[in-house]
Amino acid sequence: MKGIDITRPDKLLLKGIKTLGALGQNLYSDKKSEAKAKAELTFIGKKKMESVQSQLYQFDAKAYTVENDLDDFSFLKEAQGSNISWLNFHGVHDVELLKKVGKAIHLDRLTIRQILDTTQRPKVDEYDDHLFFSVKSIAKNKEEIDVEQLSFVLGSHYAVSFQEEIGDHFDGIRNKLKEGLGFVRKRSSDYLLSQLLDAILDNYFETIDQTNEAISLIEKVVIDDPDKSTLIVLEKHKQNAQTIKKALGPFKEALTNLMNGDSKLIQQTNLKYFRDLGNSASAAMEEIESTLRTLEGLTNICFASQSQKMNETMKVLTTVATIFIPLTFIAGIYGMNFDNMPELHNPNGYFYTWGVMGAIFIAMLIYFKVKKWI
Template identity: 35%
Template structure:
């Protein structure tokens, strides 16, 4: 679900290691979008070397790279835009905390986008951004899915002010899309937790606990993604490099509010899962107590019956032996109605105990 990749311990700083699949690094997919208020050009680029020829002056350039299997392409991109080697290393090491770092002529931004695949499994991947004066470079782990389609639709249609603004507004729009896509994921988790709560109250089951444990693990991972988002947006709000303009900071305040809401949702759902785990253990304890109470009542009923049966057991006889006097023996032993009489007494004792337990509300 969530994959973190780190360099080997002791590796030199700025070591670039490709992400490999079956022993081979997958070539990344590079998409270039250039736009201004009047025009938008969108194309795919097969080689980083031709990118410098494709970029037009006076336009905002968005370069999106899907895939981390080719470090030479990433290194060439770093040389082309003067990107710091340590930032490029963080792009490849996908266990980074959400953050914003300031360099000479660009900002380095790390965030994590979360989405659900076709199997409704929560997936997450790191998104790295390099924000310059007139360009924005985004690097993703995979090419199959991202959460930027709403931004692409707005760019192509020219809706709103995105085509009129600079690269800082584009970076805000992408961050806003990342943050907004947390909400449907958390809503799905919340609905599942509510269903588990209803099932848990109706019939506690071990499988429900396993599902709750899975949700708790997912929420723990989501908390690790969501918690630093607030600091990331706050860092952009207080940026003093001049790359984030004041009009964009007004919109970033809305992102800050959404990140705080996400934190509240995650913490609330974690508390609910903890409470449901405790409710399960309490329900199991109550069921055990109910069973033990019934067994105790049954045992209490049979104690006097066992006592009577122990006294009279196997001492009844069909007839009195001839010329045999038993002055100290029980007179009921040779009575013709002795056996049914003792059974009736035992039945009366059991019924009397049941009535007594019922009045005491022990049953």
């Protein structure tokens, strides 16, 4: 028997080792490419504007300026005296533009990714030099409820807001800044954030009021004469109310987390405004839950009314059928073709039969009335 030369590896074994090495290298490359792809910043959501628009409002107690469509955001890096800067964006799909903003105010990739992802749940995160706050805003568009994500970044001397599209949420605040009304131009950036959030909550209350007004109109129809179309309308309102509740719940939770925290960016003198926002969010949540209970009750009334109508119909049909059962029985007997039937040869047999059938009919009606079945 010949011995095996261990100094000369088998060619097949070497080929197998090389193949495994190549597979391992490919697997490593694939994982590396996958990790790189995950790290890429991409916009997630529905693009609602062709191009991103920006507006910069800089103000203090004495001065107010406005600039549009900025490209350089380096001014956000350092405070400029007592000036407060509010930078607002309409559109959040421009990744490179958001990177520039992120670089200016030291946003990490996670925060930028959260701004780009419009499907994110509302939340609040605190960092060393800024606060990130994202919420869902709602607006009634005909019979639908539109949901929009808004993100805010709060610094010691600035506030940056990101909106998916042009809206009128903050028109009142812009007017206050322009006219010098209220305390917006006299206080810090955290007060400005509280006013921006308050404007969004006002929009919630307005939408809930509009929904309740529409429900009050259909309530009369439900009580008087509901039909299939009434149920469809009620279901639509119920879906809208659920959408509002789904957006409002995390908003309220984020406000609660902000109030329970000890953020150095929220001044003690302005903390009461955020507490008031939390109370308003709780009130809005109670209001929309009451709306849902009302809709559930109206739906039950609608079903009960339709069931009652069906019962009334079935009662009438059953009464008619019951009355005609003995009459049909009599008619069936005298419809048989037998010769040995005495009544057939009676000259008044026809009238006697009608008399008996009429008496049975009247007797059954009286009986049903006494029993209160009809």
